[in-house]
Every structure is written in C-alpha cells, then in structure tokens.
Amino acid sequence: MKGQTPPEIAADLRRAERLEWLTIGWMVSVVVVMALVMGSSQAMRTAWIEDLLSLVPAIVFLIARKIEQRAPTERFPFGYARSHSIAFLISAVALASVGASLLLESGRTLLMAEHVTIAPVTLFGIHVWQGWLMIAALIYSIIPPVILGRMKQPIAQRLQDKVLHTDALMQKADWMTGLAGIAGILGVGLGYWWADAAAAAVISLSILSDGVRALRTSTAELIDGAPRDLEKDKIDAETAALVVELQRRFPDAEVRVRETGRVIHAQVEGVPPPTDVALDELWPGKPERAWRLAQLSFVPAGGSRHAEA
Amino acid sequence: MKRLLPLLAGLLSACDAIPADPEQTLHKVQARGTFRVGIIDPGEEPMGQPQLGRFLGSVARAAGARPQVQLGAAEPLLTELEGGELDLVVGPVSRSSPWRTRVSPLPPLWKSKDGSFIEVTAFARNGENRWIDLLYRQARAAGSVP
Numbered sequence: 001m002k003g004q005t006p007p008e009i010a011a012d013l014r015r016a017e018r019l020e021w022l023t024i025g026w027m028v029s030v031v032v033v034m035a036l037v038m039g040s041s042q043a044m045r046t047a048w049i050e051d052l053l054s055l056v057p058a059i060v061f062l063i064a065r066k067i068e069q070r071a072p073t074e075r076f077p078f079g080y081a082r083s084h085s086i087a088f089l090i091s092a093v094a095l096a097s098v099g100a101s102l103l104l105e106s107g108r109t110l111l112m113a114e115h116v117t118i119a120p121v122t123l124f125g126i127h128v129w130q131g132w133l134m135i136a137a138l139i140y141s142i143i144p145p146v147i148l149g150r151m152k153q154p155i156a157q158r159l160q161d162k163v164l165h166t167d168a169l170m171q172k173a174d175w176m177t178g179l180a181g182i183a184g185i186l187g188v189g190l191g192y193w194w195a196d197a198a199a200a201a202v203i204s205l206s207i208l209s210d211g212v213r214a215l216r217t218s219t220a221e222l223i224d225g226a227p228r229d230l231e232k233d234k235i236d237a238e239t240a241a242l243v244v245e246l247q248r249r250f251p252d253a254e255v256r257v258r259e260t261g262r263v264i265h266a267q268v269e270g271v272p273p274p275t276d277v278a279l280d281e282l283w284p285g286k287p288e289r290a291w292r293l294a295q296l297s298f299v300p301a302g303g304s305r306h307a308e309a
Numbered sequence: 310m311k312r313l314l315p316l317l318a319g320l321l322s323a324c325d326a327i328p329a330d331p332e333q334t335l336h337k338v339q340a341r342g343t344f345r346v347g348i349i350d351p352g353e354e355p356m357g358q359p360q361l362g363r364f365l366g367s368v369a370r371a372a373g374a375r376p377q378v379q380l381g382a383a384e385p386l387l388t389e390l391e392g393g394e395l396d397l398v399v400g401p402v403s404r405s406s407p408w409r410t411r412v413s414p415l416p417p418l419w420k421s422k423d424g425s426f427i428e429v430t431a432f433a434r435n436g437e438n439r440w441i442d443l444l445y446r447q448a449r450a451a452g453s454v455p
Contacts, residue, residue: 042311
C-alpha cells in the first residue's frame with residue numbers, strides 16, 4: 001500500500017509539482033544570467049547566492065513528494081508523511097538564511113563605508129557601463145518569482161502546504177531583492193554609494209521576519225505542536241474548530257491535535273472509542289477540506305504519560 | 310505624447326549623469342586642470358614604459374587635465390589613493406596583491422611573460438565610477454598596443 005494522497009488534493013499536488021519543476025528551470029536560468037554579469041560587485045554576488053538558495057524550497061518539495069508517497073515499512077510503520085515536515089524546516093532555514101545574509105552583508109557594507117566599483121565592460125567593441133547589464137539581469141530575475149509566487153499561493157492555501165507557502169515567500173524575497181538591487185545600482189550610478197546596501201537592509205528585515213516565522217512554525221510541527229496558520233504564528237482556525245467539535249462530542253475526554261505535513265492527527269484520551277467513526281462527519285469546516293483530518297485515535301484513561309495541560 | 314517628451318528628456322539626462330563619482334573625482338580633476346598620479350618605482354627593470362606613457366597621455370587628453378606625477382613605492386602610493394590623496398596610481402603589481410580588492414584595478418597595460426605574474430596596472434579609488442569609466446577606456450586602448 002503506497003503512501004496515500006487524498007484524492008481531493010491530487011490534482012493540486014500534481015499542479016504544484018509542475019510549478020516546482022518550472023521554478024527550478026526558470027531560476028537556474030536566472031542564476032546563470034546573474035553569474036555572467038555580477039563582475040566584482042559584492043551586492044550582485046549576494047543576490048546571486050540568494051537566487052541559488054531560492055532553489056532549496058522547490059527542490060525539497062519535490063524530494064519530499066517522492067518520499068511521502070512510499071508505502072509504510074517495518075522500519076517506518078507510520079509511513080513517510082513526516083518527510084514533508086522536514087522539507088518545511090529546510091525551506092524555512094533557507095528563507096531565514098537569505099534574510100540574515102542580506103542583512104549582514106548590507107550592514108557590513110554600510111559600516112565599512114564600502115564604495116562599490118561598477119566598471120564598464122566591452123561588448124562587441126562597445127563600452128557599456130556594467131550597471132546597465134546588471135539592471136537588465138535583475139529585471140529578468142524579477143519576472144519568474146512574481147509569476148510563480150502568484151501561481152503558488154492559492155495552491156498552497158488549498159493544500160495547506162507549508163513548504164509550498166514558504167516557497168512562495170521565497171519568490172517574494174527574490175523579487176523584492178531584485179527591486180532593491182535595481183534601486184541600489186541606480187543609486188550607486190548616481191553617486192550614492194550607500195543606496196544599494198540601504199535598500200538591501202530594508203528588504204532583508206521583511207525577508208528575515210518571514211523566515212523566522214516559518215522557522216517557528218516548522219519546529220512547532222516537528223515537536224507535535226498544534227497545527228499553525230499558514231500566514232501567522234497562531235493555531236489554525238480549522239484546527240481550533242475541530243478541537244471544539246471533538247470536545248463537544250467527547251466532553252469527558254482530553255483532546256489533542258498535531259500536524260503531520262498537510263494533515264491533522266487528533267487524539268481523544270480518557271473515553272472508550274465509539275464503535276463507528278466517520279472522519280468526514282467529525283470535520284467542522286467546509287466538506288471539501290475534510291481530507292485534512294487524517295486520523296482520530298483513542299487512548300484509554302491511564303493509557304498515556306503525557307503531562308497535563 | 311507632448312507630456313511624455315519632458316519626462317523622456319529628463320530620463321535621458323539622468324542616464325547621461327550615470328555613472329557618477331561619490332567623491333566627484335572627475336569633476337575635481339577637470340576643475341583643477343590636473344590629475345594626481347602616483348607612479349610605482351619599477352626598480353632596475355622598467356616594465357611597460359611605452360604603454361604607461363601612452364596611457365597617461367590619453368588620460369590627459371580625455372580629461373582635459375595635466376598629470377601631476379609623484380614617484381614612490383607601491384604601498385604608500387596605494388594608501389594615498391585609497392584615502393583620496395591621489396587620483397590614479399600606475400605601476401607593476403603582482404596579480405595576487407591584496408590591493409586589488411581595496412582599490413579598483415583597470416585593464417592591465419602590460420603583462421610579464423616570464424611566469425612572474427607581474428602586471429603594469431592602473432588603479433583608481435573604489436566607487437569613483439565616472440572617473441573609472443574614463444580611465445578604463447584609455448587603459449584598454451593603451452594596453453592593446455604592444
């Protein structure tokens with residue numbers, strides 16, 4: 001028996017996989033173009049490294065998808081759904097690293113008062129200020145993230161997929177960094193040596209904030225925290241409603257929920273299990289989202305050594 | 310269309326101002342009528358002298374300024390360049406010199422062929438992009454002729 005994907009989300013998952021392959025292909029082209037024009041500019045080198053890091057969420061999403069579809073084994077009797085959670089952590093680290101490296105690099109440039117040299121280059125016998133080539137490369141680097149990010153967000157919402165959501169945030173980081181880079185190079189071109197670093201520092205705070213929030217949510221998931229909202233560091237509304245519904249049905253029980261990848265596992269402790277349970281009937285939200293409740297387990301009274309809340 | 314023309318003219322003139330020098334090096338050179346150049350003492354074996362002479366002459370013509378020459382060792386001259394007390398330093402420097410990141414090297418005027426990795430190179434202060442743009446063109450032309 002292979003790892004089961006709920007049929008309700010199979011089409012969205014296939015769409016997400018195609019988008020991630022497109023992301024890898026398109027962003028690799030951006031990395032190549034940036035490498036050709038970055039010259040000795042530290043700011044462009046930083047942008048290039050960030051574009052490389054932006055590949056991480058797409059790659060780990062595809063790897064996790066391959067792994068989570070494997071059937072359970074004797075060594076992994078619960079299957080491989082948690083590979084998605086590991087992918088989320090790796091993506092969150094990549095996003096936070098992009099923000100942190102941008103902040104450190106721009107801070108260093110401002111503190112050291114580094115004046116950026118952007119020399120001309122000779123192309124087909126014509127002298128061109130390299131800044132114009134860098135701006136052209138940065139404009140190209142903005143286009144894929146804007147398009148791909150907007151395509152990924154609604155799918156991430158429907159799938160409640162935090163890796164895909166983090167990847168969409170990474171695309172946002174990409175185009176914001178690209179815009180900051182363009183503003184910075186124009187500023188340097190006009191004689192304001194601090195423009196590039198200042199723009200990057202401002203942008204980095206937003207990226208770092210998104211990265212830290214993703215890190216907090218991913219680590220919460222790995223230590224069996226209650227499912228978090230995609231956008232904010234708070235318990236997801238559907239989860240809160242599920243807990244209320246389960247508490248209503250089993251008022252003498254202790255109810256716990258945790259997230260495994262995209263799905264929720266609920267545990268009811270202290271009451272005997274009913275003879276018949278229909279997960280879809282327990283789901284308090286929209287019926288098309290009922291797939292999120294993957295398992296309901298019952299623990300008899302005294303059958304757990306959990307600390308009491 | 311008529312409203313766009315002043316905007317386009319403004320954009321074109323802004324493009325013409327790019328790149329600019331944060332410390333106004335080219336502007337000061339043209340205002341003074343001289344550019345302060347440090348020549349690194351080549352020692353007993355002068356290297357790349359014809360190219361160096363051609364380079365300084367073409368810079369003088371392009372900038373409309375005369376060279377004000379100062380001879381000396383590499384380290385103090387490059388330090389003065391980094392601090393803005395010189396506009397240009399030219400002379401033999403190793404390809405692995407750490408100065409190549411502290412100041413801006415231009416296309417080499419002359420390269421050694423004996424495996425010593427010495428190049429006669431002109432250096433400008435980091436970030437003075439308009440001045441560097443002028444120097445770059447003259448260095449490429451001077452270095453291309455043996």
